[in-house]
Amino acid sequence: MILPKKTLFFSSIIFWCISINVLNAEVKLPAFISDGLVLQRNAEVKIWGWASSKEKIIIDFNGNVYKGEASIEGKWEFTLNNLKAGGPYTMVVSGENTIIINNILVGDVWLCSGQSNMELPMRRVSPLYEDEIKSANNPKIHYIKIPQRYNFKAPQENIESVNWQEVNQENISEFSAVAYFFAQELYESYNVPIGIINSSLGGSPAESWISEDALKAFPHYFDEAQKFKDDSLIKEIQNTDNQNWKDWHNKLYNKDLGNKKNPWYNQSLDTQKWDEMDVPGYWDKEKIAGKNGVVWFRKDVQIPKSMLNQTLKLNLGRVVDSDSVYVNGTFVGTTGYKYPPRRYTIPSNILVEGSNNITIRVINESGNGGFYLDKPYEIVSDDKTIDLKGTWKYKLGAEMPPKEGQTFIRWKPAGLYNAMIAPLLNYKIKGVIWYQGESNVKNPKEYQTLFPTLIKNWRTKFRQGNFPFLFVQLANYQETYKEPTESSWAALREAQLQTLKLPKTAMAVTIDIGEWNDIHPLNKKDVAKRLALAAKKMAYKEKNVVFSGPTLKSKKSKGNKIILEFENVGSGLVAIGGELKEFAIAGADKKFVWAKAIIKKNKIIVFNESIKDPVAVRYAWADNPDKANLYNKENLPASPFRTDNW
Numbered sequence: 229m230i231l232p233k234k235t236l237f238f239s240s241i242i243f244w245c246i247s248i249n250v251l252n253a254e255v256k257l258p259a260f261i262s263d264g265l266v267l268q269r270n271a272e273v274k275i276w277g278w279a280s281s282k283e284k285i286i287i288d289f290n291g292n293v294y295k296g297e298a299s300i301e302g303k304w305e306f307t308l309n310n311l312k313a314g315g316p317y318t319m320v321v322s323g324e325n326t327i328i329i330n331n332i333l334v335g336d337v338w339l340c341s342g343q344s345n346m347e348l349p350m351r352r353v354s355p356l357y358e359d360e361i362k363s364a365n366n367p368k369i370h371y372i373k374i375p376q377r378y379n380f381k382a383p384q385e386n387i388e389s390v391n392w393q394e395v396n397q398e399n400i401s402e403f404s405a406v407a408y409f410f411a412q413e414l415y416e417s418y419n420v421p422i423g424i425i426n427s428s429l430g431g432s433p434a435e436s437w438i439s440e441d442a443l444k445a446f447p448h449y450f451d452e453a454q455k456f457k458d459d460s461l462i463k464e465i466q467n468t469d470n471q472n473w474k475d476w477h478n479k480l481y482n483k484d485l486g487n488k489k490n491p492w493y494n495q496s497l498d499t500q501k502w503d504e505m506d507v508p509g510y511w512d513k514e515k516i517a518g519k520n521g522v523v524w525f526r527k528d529v530q531i532p533k534s535m536l537n538q539t540l541k542l543n544l545g546r547v548v549d550s551d552s553v554y555v556n557g558t559f560v561g562t563t564g565y566k567y568p569p570r571r572y573t574i575p576s577n578i579l580v581e582g583s584n585n586i587t588i589r590v591i592n593e594s595g596n597g598g599f600y601l602d603k604p605y606e607i608v609s610d611d612k613t614i615d616l617k618g619t620w621k622y623k624l625g626a627e628m629p630p631k632e633g634q635t636f637i638r639w640k641p642a643g644l645y646n647a648m649i650a651p652l653l654n655y656k657i658k659g660v661i662w663y664q665g666e667s668n669v670k671n672p673k674e675y676q677t678l679f680p681t682l683i684k685n686w687r688t689k690f691r692q693g694n695f696p697f698l699f700v701q702l703a704n705y706q707e708t709y710k711e712p713t714e715s716s717w718a719a720l721r722e723a724q725l726q727t728l729k730l731p732k733t734a735m736a737v738t739i740d741i742g743e744w745n746d747i748h749p750l751n752k753k754d755v756a757k758r759l760a761l762a763a764k765k766m767a768y769k770e771k772n773v774v775f776s777g778p779t780l781k782s783k784k785s786k787g788n789k790i791i792l793e794f795e796n797v798g799s800g801l802v803a804i805g806g807e808l809k810e811f812a813i814a815g816a817d818k819k820f821v822w823a824k825a826i827i828k829k830n831k832i833i834v835f836n837e838s839i840k841d842p843v844a845v846r847y848a849w850a851d852n853p854d855k856a857n858l859y860n861k862e863n864l865p866a867s868p869f870r871t872d873n874w
Contacts (some may be wrong), residue, residue, distance in 0.1 A: 229437065233289070233600055242545065246553055246671045247501070254279070254309060254323070254324060254325045255278075255283070255285060255321055255322070255323035255324065255325055255326075255327060256277050256278045256279070256281045257274070257275075257276075257277040257279060257321065257327060257329075258277065258385075258386050258387070258404070258651065258654075258655075259388060259389050259390050259391050260372055260374075260387065260392070260410075260425075260655075261275065261277070261329065261388070261649075262329060262392065262650075263329055263330045263331050263391070263392060264330075264331050264332075264333075264370050264372075264391070264392025264393065264394065265319075265329060265331075265332045265333075265370075265392060265423075265654050266332070266334070266335055266337050266370050266392070266421055266422070266423025267311055267332065267333070267334045267335075267337070267423075267656070268306070268311070268334075268335075268336065268337045268423075268656035268657060268658060269311050269312060269313045269334050269335055269336065269420065270310060270311070270312070271310075271311070271656050272307050272308075272309055272654065272656070273307065273308040273309075273311060273493070273656045274305050274307055274308075274654045274655070275287060275304070275305065275306050275308060275319075276303070276304065276305035276306070276654050277297040277303075277304060277305075277321070278298070278302050278303055278304070279302055279304055279322065279323050279324070279535060280298065280323075281298060281299070281300050281301070281302050282297050282298060282299075283297060283298045283302070283304075283323050283324060284296075284297050284323060285297060285298060285306075285321070285322070285734070286302050286320075286321075286322045287306050287319065287320070287321050287322075288319070288320040288322070289308065289317065289318075289319040289320075289332075290311075290317050290319075292308075292309070293674070294306045296546075298323075303589050305654070309391075311334045312334060313334050313335050313420040313421060313822070314333075314334050314421075315331075315332055315333035315334050315335075315421060316330070316331045316332060316333060317332040317333075317334070317797055318330050318331075318332065319332055319763060323482055325544050325612045331392075333368065333370060333423065333866045334421065334761055335368070335419035335420040335421030335422055335423060335434055336414065336418075336420060336421070336422055336423070336658040336767075337422075337423040337424075337425065337655070337656065337657045337658050338407075338410070338411070338414075338422070338423070338425070338657065338658055338659055338660070338661060338763075339425045339427060339652065339657050339659070339660045339661075340404060340406070340407040340410070340424055340425065340426045340427070340428065340660075340661050340662075341426075341427045341428050341437065341649075341660065341661075341662055341664070342428050342432075342662050342663040342664035342700075343428065343429065343430055343431055343432045343433075343663070343664045343665075343666060343667055344428075344430030344431060344567075344666075344747075344748060345663045345664075345666070345690070345700070345703075345747075345748060345749075345752075346404060346406055346407070346426070346427070346428040346661075346662070346663035346664065347404060347408070347428040347429065347430050348404065348405055348752065349401060349402045349403060349404060349405065350364075350400055350401050350402070350403050350404075350405050350408060351401040351402065352405070352569070352750075353750045353751075353752050354401070354747070355406045355569075355750065356750045356751065356753075357405075357753065360753075361400055361401065361435060364395050364396065364397065364400040364408075365395060365396050365397065366394070366395040366396075366412070366415065367394045367395070367396075368415060368420075368421045368422065369394070369395045369408075369411045369412065369415055369421070369422045369423075369424070370392045370394055370421070370422075370423050370424070370772075371393050371394075371395065371399075371403050371404075371407070371408070371411075371423075371424045371426065371549065372390055372392045372393070372394065372423075372424070372425055372426065373390065373402070373404075373426045374387060374390065374425065374426065374427040374513075374648050374651075374652075375388045375390065375648075376429050376638070376645040376648070376649065377497075378436075378637065378638045378640070378643030378644055378647050378648075379646040379647040380453055380456040380642060380643050380646065381457050381646075382646060383439070383645070383646045383650030383651075384440070384647050384650050384651050385650075385651060385652075386651050387647070387648075389500075391477060392423075392527075392864045394750050395411075402474055403413050403424075403426075403562075404424070404426045404428070404590075405752035405753075405756075406661070406663060406700075406752045406755050406756050406759070407424045407426055407661070407756075408424070408756075409752060409753045409755075409756030409757070410424075410661060410756040410759050410760055410763075411424050412756075413756060413757055413760035414760055414763060417760070417764065417768075418768065425652065425655075425657075426664075427648045427649060427652070428682045429638065429644060429648070430742070431636065431639060431640075431667055432638075432639050432644055432651075432664070433639055433640075433664075433665060433667040433668050434665075434667075434668055434675065434678050434679055434680060434682050435449045435641040436638075436639050436640060436641060436642065436643055436644040436645070437644050437645050437648075437649065437664075437682055438641065438642060438645055438678075438681060438682050438685050439640045439642060439646075439650075439685055440453050440641075440645075440646075441525055441680055442682075442684075442685040442688075443641055443642055445677070445681060446641075446674075446678065449641040449642075451642070452553070452640060452641050453640065453641040453642040453643075456637065456640050456643065462637055464680065464862040465635045465637060466637070469634050469635055470515050472631075472632050473631075473634070476593075476628065476631045476632070480521060480522060480591065480628050483501070483521075483625075483626035483627075483628070484521075484522045484626040485625050485626065486522065486524045486589065486623075486625040486626075487625070491623065492524045492526070492587065492589075492623070493524075493559075493587040493589070495555035495556045495557045495585045497526070497702075499623070502526070502622060502623045503515055503619040503621070503623065504619050504620065504621060505525075505619070505620055505622050505650045506617075506618065506620075507525065507527075507599050507605065507617060507618070507619075507620045508598070508599035508600060508601050508602075508603060508605060508617065508712075509598055509599060509601065510544055510548075510596045510597065510598030510599070511523065511596070511597055511598050511622075512596045512598075514622075514713055514824045515819075516622075516624050519592075519597075519624065519627050519629050520592050520593060520594055520595075520597070520627070520629065520631070521591070521592065521624065521625065521626045521627045521628035522589060522590065522591055522592075522624070522625035522626045522628075523590045523592065523597065523622055523623070523624055523625060524587065524588070524589055524590070524621075524622065524623050524624075524625050525587065525588040525590060525620045525621065525622045526586070526588075526620065526621045527585070527586050527618075528583050528584065528585050528586075528670065529583070529584050529585075529586060529607065529614060529616065530582060530583060530584075530614075531579050531580070531581060531582065531583075531584050531607075531614070531662055532581065532612070532838060534578070534609075534612065535579070535607075535609045535612055535614075536579055536581060537576050537577070538576050538609060538610075539572075539573050539574065539575060539576050539819050540573065540574040540576075540579070540607050540609050541571065541572075541573060541607070541608040541609075542555070542560065542561075542570075542571075542572040542573065542574050542586075542607055542608075543569070543570065543571055543572075543603075543604040543606050543607075543608065544570035544588065544598055544599075544605055544616075545569070545570060545574070545600050545603030545604060545605050546568070546570060546599070546600040546603055546745075547563070547566065547568070547570060547588070547598075547599055547600070548564060548566045548590075548592060548595070548596070548597050548598055548599075548600070549565060549566045549591055549592055549593045549594075549597070550562070550563060550564050550565060550590070550591045550593075551563055551589060551590050551591070552588070552589040553570070553572055553586070553587070553588050553589075554573050554585075554586070554587040554588075554589075555578055555579070555584065555586055555587075556578050556579065556580070556584055556585055557585070557587075558575070558578045560572050560573065560574055560575070560870065561573075567747065567748060569603070573849065574607070586616070589625070590738045593630065593631040593838055594630035594631055595630075600745050600746075600830045601745055602744070602745050603745065603746075605617050610790050611719045619691065621745060628874060629777060630746055639667070646698065649686070649689075650689075653689050653690055653851050654690075654795060656692065657690070657695060658695070658696070658767055659695045659696030659697065659698065659763065659766070659767050660686065660695065660696070660697045660698065661698045661699070661700075661759050662697065662698070662699040662700070662810070663698075663699065663700040663755070665702050665720050666702065666725060666747060668680075668720065669702075669715065669717055669720050671678050672716055672719035672720040672722070672723050673700055673719070673723070675720055675723040675724075676722075676723040676853050677727055679723060679724065680727050680729075680730055683697050683727070683730055683733065684730070690809065694730075694731050695732065696732050696733075696734070696762075696763065696766040696767040697730070697732065697733050697735070698734045698735075698759050698762045698766065699723050699724065699727070699733070699734075699735055699736070699737065700716055700732070700735070700736045700738055700755055700758075700759065701724045701725070701735050701737050701739070701867060702720055702721050702722065702724070702739075702742075703738040703739060703741060703742025703743075703749055704738075704739045704743075704744065704851070704852040704853060704854060704856075705717065705740035705742050705743070705744065705746075705747055705749075705851055705852055706851040706852050707744060707851070707852065708744065708850070708852050708853075708854050709850060711822075712812040712820035712821065712822065712839075712849065712850075713850060715849055715850050715851050716851075717851040717852075718848070718849045718850055718851070718853075718868055718870075721739075721867070721868050722868070722869070722870065725779070725867050725868075725869065728779075732766050732773060732788060733766075734762035734763075734765065734776065735762070735776070735867070736755060736758035736759045736762060737758070737762075737776075737777050737864070737866070737867050738754075738755055738758070738857065738865075738867060739848055739853055739856055739865060739867075740865045742753065742852070744852050744854065758864065761773060761774070761775040761776075761864075762775045762776070774796070774798040774799075774860065774862040774864065775796075775864075775865035776796040776864060776868040777796060777858075777859060777860055777865045777866045777867060778794040778795070778796050778797055778798075778801060778858060778859070778860055778864075778865070778867075779794060779795050779796050779867050779869070780792060780793075780794060780795075780847075780867075780869040781793045781794050781795045783871045785841075785842060785843075785846065788835055788837070788839065788840050788841070788842060789831055789833050789834065789835040790813065790833075790834045790835070790841070790842050790844075790845050791831055791832070791834075792831060792832040792833075792845065792865070792869070792871075793830075793831050794830065794831070794832070796860065797830050797860050798860035798861055798862040798864070799860065799861035799862060800830055800860065800861045801827045801832065801858065801859075801860060801861075802827070802858075802859050802860065802861050803827060803857050803858060803859075804857040804859050805857050806857075807824075807825075808825035808826070808827065808832070808857060808858055809855035809856065809857050810847055810849075810850070810853045810855050810856040810857070810858075811823045811824075811825040811832075811834050811845065811846070811848065812845070812846045812847075813834055813835065813836050813838075813839055813842050813844070813845050813846075814839070814842065814843060814844045814845075814846075814872070815839045815841055815842055815843055816841065816843050818844075818872075818874050820844075820846060821836055821838065821839070822836070823836045823845070824836065832858075843872070844870065844871045844872035845870070845871050846868075846869070846870040846871070846872070846873070847866065847868055847869050847870070848866075848867075848868035848869075849868055849869075849870055853868065856868070
């Protein structure tokens with residue numbers, strides 16, 4: 229029978245409505261409540277999701293059955309009480325449909341957040357931890373990476389599909405190094421499963437991780453958050469940024485003399501008239517000083533027969549800003565921005581015995597271009613290393629005006645909180661570890677209130693009381709100075725130190741394990757160990773653990789000396805490597821000079837014979853206080869401090 233067109237239309241409508249109802253009837257869970265899930269032990273744990281209005285929901289987990297129904301709005305949640313550490317378990321969630329979640333562990337869940345030093349994966353620190361990576365295998369540590377997204381309109385209830393991962397050889401390279409080593413320390417100490425939620429984003433300032441309502445205390449950030457609720461504005465900025473990027477790079481490519489008929493990466497290119505420059509180094513003292521654009525670098529290297537017929541490593545330190553690398557005219561790799569270490573491989577079939585050419589096309593977008601000092605520049609085989617430092621030939625391929633800066637919308641206030649923290653608020657956690665601050669160095673005074681606001685904001689939103697919040701103080705970084713000086717990095721560390729006034733907070737001091745020329749120092753294991761010590765004290769309530777280096781308690785003046793007293797002295801104060809360094813003293817004129825500092829019965833006496841009436845003392849007050857050597861006997865460094873507020 230052929231139905232009339234009108235009947236067909238109404239039949240289609242009915243079918244569509246039924247389909248929609250079926251879809252709505254499906255029980256749904258947050259994306260991260262999935263296979264490999266880790267639930268917090270010894271706590272009231274929520275499992276929640278969505279379904280049809282008033283739909284009956286059943287959860288079957290570890291011998292217990294929970295029954296209920298969705299609200300009129302289609303939301304539901306259950307509370308699982310006093311779960312004991314163990315697993316793996318299976319959970320069955322049933323409504324109109326059934327969801328089975330496998331490989332669930334019960335243990336301790338830690339939220340790890342911040343900017344790039346928290347995000348930095350194991351592959352980036354692999355030169356320091358080859359053995360740890362090769363031996364990584366622990367099915368009791370599960371890890372999840374929250375998708376890097378932003379949202380300015382409202383807190384999100386869910387995230388995109390994600391997968392919990394066990395620690396094994398297949399995935400360890402992408403785990404946050406700090407988070408992994410932290411989890412490993414806790415697992416070895418307590419033998420309970422550890423869940424790591426990595427919600428971090430490189431370059432992100434603290435204000436991007438704070439909710440909109442909490443930002444009202446900072447009107448300029450609150451107003452900026454309102455501004456970026458406009459999708460058309462975001463699109464306009466993105467289009468402008470993208471077009472500027474394309475235009476600059478297209479003009480660069482077209483102007484680049486090294487890209488013409490006889491490319492400058494050709495092995496046989498005549499470079500007799502090229503200039504010379506020492507690598508590593510910067511070109512501010514060369515003929516191309518002050519120029520932006522493309523500069524080509526070439527060097528001929530002698531390769532012995534013993535290094536042939538094998539894949540070799542090519543390490544080229546770090547380059548400002550981006551590079552493309554050729555060996556004997558063959559492209560071997562590229563890196564698009566200045567921070568990552570340049571680690572390339574040379575295929576076994578492109579080298580010859582004797583002379584071989586390495587060519588680097590360097591793009592400098594603005595500022596001073598060149599090659600970072602104190603980094604490896606070498607060709608490496610299993611048993612031999614060829615040093616590439618020294619004289620290189622160079623030639624300017626194209627000069628360009630400085631490239632316009634990009635608007636990093638993803639870093640704007642409240643955006644990351646809404647998209648990367650808000651969806652987690654129902655999830656029970658043991659605590660937070662936090663590594664951030666580099667992006668707020670320009671305004672350390674503001675950070676004195678901004679950072680505590682973030683901590684209190686998260687504690688309020690998670691509704692789990694004052695959970696432990698453990699953070700990393702900024703590492704030593706940048707060049708050293710011969711005389712005492714002002715420092716925004718030191719001031720930011722001070723703001724972090726002051727945040728310890730909040731309950732259940734602790735700080736890992738790292739001024740001894742940074743790198744002067746790398747904002748991403750490789751040593752992440754010691755960072756994690758110090759965070760783990762703090763966790764043992766704050767989260768696991770170990771009474772006798774020494775979790776912190778010395779922190780200033782008080783100061784008093786006595787004649788031409790200032791006497792300092794400390795907390796967290798552990799077994800006692802000690803100067804590592806000889807006399808105490810990095811102490812400075814000043815009188816009423818506020819002019820600091822280096823001081824003599826002596827440990828006496830866990831106090832420190834500071835003086836300079838030229839200052840009769842000292843007023844203030846500073847310790848390790850510099851971007852890079854590389855000689856700072858005040859520790860406790862537990863080998864934990866003292867935090868930088870000052871007694872003045874000048």
